[in-house]
Amino acid sequence: xxxxxxxxxxxxxxxxxxxxxxxxxxxxxxxxxxxxxxxxxxxxxxxxxxxxxxxxxxxxxxxxxxxxxxxxxxxxxxxxxxxxxxxxxxxxxxxxxxxxxxxxxxxxxxxxxxxxxxxxxxxxxxxxxxxxxxxxxxxxxxxxxxxxxxxxxxxxxxxxxxxxxxxxxxxxxxxxxxxxxxxxxxxxxxxxxxxxxxxxxxxxxxxxxxxxxxxxxxxxxxxxxxxxxxxxxxxxxxxxxxxxxxxxxxxxxxxxxxxxxxxxxxxxxxxxxxxxxxxxxxxxxxxxxxxxxxxxx
Amino acid sequence: xxxxxxxxxxxxxxxxxxxxxxxxxxxxxxxxxxxxxxxxxxxxxxxxxxxxxxxxxxxxxxxxxxxxxxxxxxxxxxxxxxxxxxxxxxxxxxxxxxxxxxxxxxxxxxxxxxxxxxxxxxxxxxxxxxxxxxxxxxxxxxxxxxxxxxxxxxxxxxxxxxxx
Numbered sequence: 183x184x185x186x187x188x189x190x191x192x193x194x195x196x197x198x199x200x201x202x203x204x205x206x207x208x209x210x211x212x213x214x215x216x217x218x219x220x221x222x223x224x225x226x227x228x229x230x231x232x233x234x235x236x237x238x239x240x241x242x243x244x245x246x247x248x249x250x251x252x253x254x255x256x257x258x259x260x261x262x263x264x265x266x267x268x269x270x271x272x273x274x275x276x277x278x279x280x281x282x283x284x285x286x287x288x289x290x291x292x293x294x295x296x297x298x299x300x301x302x303x304x305x306x307x308x309x310x311x312x313x314x315x316x317x318x319x320x321x322x323x324x325x326x327x328x329x330x331x332x333x334x335x336x337x338x339x340x341x342x343x344x345x346x347x348x349x350x351x352x353x354x355x356x357x358x359x360x361x362x363x364x365x366x367x368x369x370x371x372x373x374x375x376x377x378x379x380x381x382x383x384x385x386x387x388x389x390x391x392x393x394x395x396x397x398x399x400x401x402x403x404x405x406x407x408x409x410x411x412x413x414x415x416x417x418x419x420x421x422x423x424x425x426x427x428x429x430x431x432x433x434x435x436x437x438x439x440x441x442x443x444x445x446x447x448x449x450x451x452x453x454x455x456x457x458x459x460x461x462x463x464x465x466x467x468x469x470x471x472x473x474x475x476x477x478x479x
Numbered sequence: 480x481x482x483x484x485x486x487x488x489x490x491x492x493x494x495x496x497x498x499x500x501x502x503x504x505x506x507x508x509x510x511x512x513x514x515x516x517x518x519x520x521x522x523x524x525x526x527x528x529x530x531x532x533x534x535x536x537x538x539x540x541x542x543x544x545x546x547x548x549x550x551x552x553x554x555x556x557x558x559x560x561x562x563x564x565x566x567x568x569x570x571x572x573x574x575x576x577x578x579x580x581x582x583x584x585x586x587x588x589x590x591x592x593x594x595x596x597x598x599x600x601x602x603x604x605x606x607x608x609x610x611x612x613x614x615x616x617x618x619x620x621x622x623x624x625x626x627x628x629x630x631x632x633x634x635x636x637x638x639x640x641x642x643x
Contacts, residue, residue, distance in 0.1 A: 187502050190500065190502040192547050220525055238501075238547055238548065265537075288613070289526075290612075290613050292540060292543070292613065294538060295543065378609075378613070379613060
């Protein structure tokens with residue numbers, strides 16, 4: 183056992199108010215939320231990091247792990263686990279991409295512990311659920327003793343493992359508008375070295391509407407293609423309002439490089455990532471939507 | 480400095496109390512403090528599944544669980560399966576179908592399968608492969624493991640009184 187584990191300090195609040203008060207009283211002392219621990223523990227034991235301070239959220243599951251409809255929105259508590267996401271019939275109906283993404287986060291033993299809030303706050307560009315929140319235009323609810331604020335997921339990540347979460351704030355929920363309209367097309371794909379529990383070379387989540395043969399509200403969201411999760415805005419704008427013809431699909435794929443900035447690293451190369459991203463966008467726009475291309479157009 | 484916390488939990492049916500650093504791995508507490516070495520220390524990163532135990536009936540990789548988070552929980556390890564000389568149906572099936580070779584992954588497979596079957600999990604090839612995909616075997620291969628779990632599940636179906 184590395185001696186370093188002794189240096190960590192842990193505080194376990196009994197409810198959300200207690201947690202927020204503690205964070206407010208100990209602002210800037212470096213307390214970080216500890217949810218399922220599946221990333222935190224790897225960091226501590228592989229990298230031998232010590233001396234950290236953890237706000238253990240394990241007693242806040244009752245208020246913070248629920249998945250429910252709230253008016254026109256779906257609300258996912260930040261402590262819902264990947265297994266909860268995978269098994270939720272409410273989420274399967276509201277957006278099947280969520281369950282698909284949750285099912286590829288590690289294996290079941292990890293999915294039983296890993297939380298959606300942890301995946302988001304951890305801020306890794308390789309987080310498997312993250313492009314889904316981007317494609318869904320999801321909002322995050324951040325709570326502190328100063329009140330609650332809602333931040334679009336797209337504005338949450340500001341850089342590699344950097345977020346707008348203040349040191350006295352907790353992520354409490356993810357909110358999004360359910361997408362059960364049959365005219366919507368959705369796509370999720372994780373590309374990793376093997377089928378089970380690899381770390382992503384890239385992740386892609388996409389949603390688009392198709393009305394009268396024309397694309398609208400196109401969302402092409404990527405993970406591991408830059409320091410943050412990222413939307414391919416140029417390609418989205420190119421596709422917006424147009425029919426998904428083969429020439430459009432090609433143009434959209436070639437436009438991806440304007441937004442995507444992958445790197446060479448131990449998991450893949452920038453070149454390979456670009457090539458796969460183009461293929462995934464082709465498959466989404468042409469393959470998934472191809473049935474709806476009017477024959478005479 | 481060595482901040483330690485007192486943690487109380489149920490381990491294989493017995494109440495235990497340990498004093499440990501709060502971020503110590505559950506795996507280390509089980510192996511070093513409690514003396515139960517059935518859960519194996521493999522990759523330490525949640526990939527190999529050799530350290531799988533059940534926390535409140537749910538399969539988790541104990542290398543990624545800080546012990547502070549199991550206060551009040553019910554932990555079951557592979558040591559809980561056999562009752563004296565009487566093997567658990569899963570263990571018996573692993574024995575009969577050669578589901579284990581070097582043994583490093585066996586407790587991980589047994590506990591993962593145990594949780595899957597106790598929760599009424601599907602035993603079709605595809606579902607079972609997905610359920611067991613978090614345990615890596617480097618010698619015997621996966622087919623015999625799959626067959627053993629299916630045999631145990633069928634046996635339990637035939638004998639309603641069995642412990643599965």
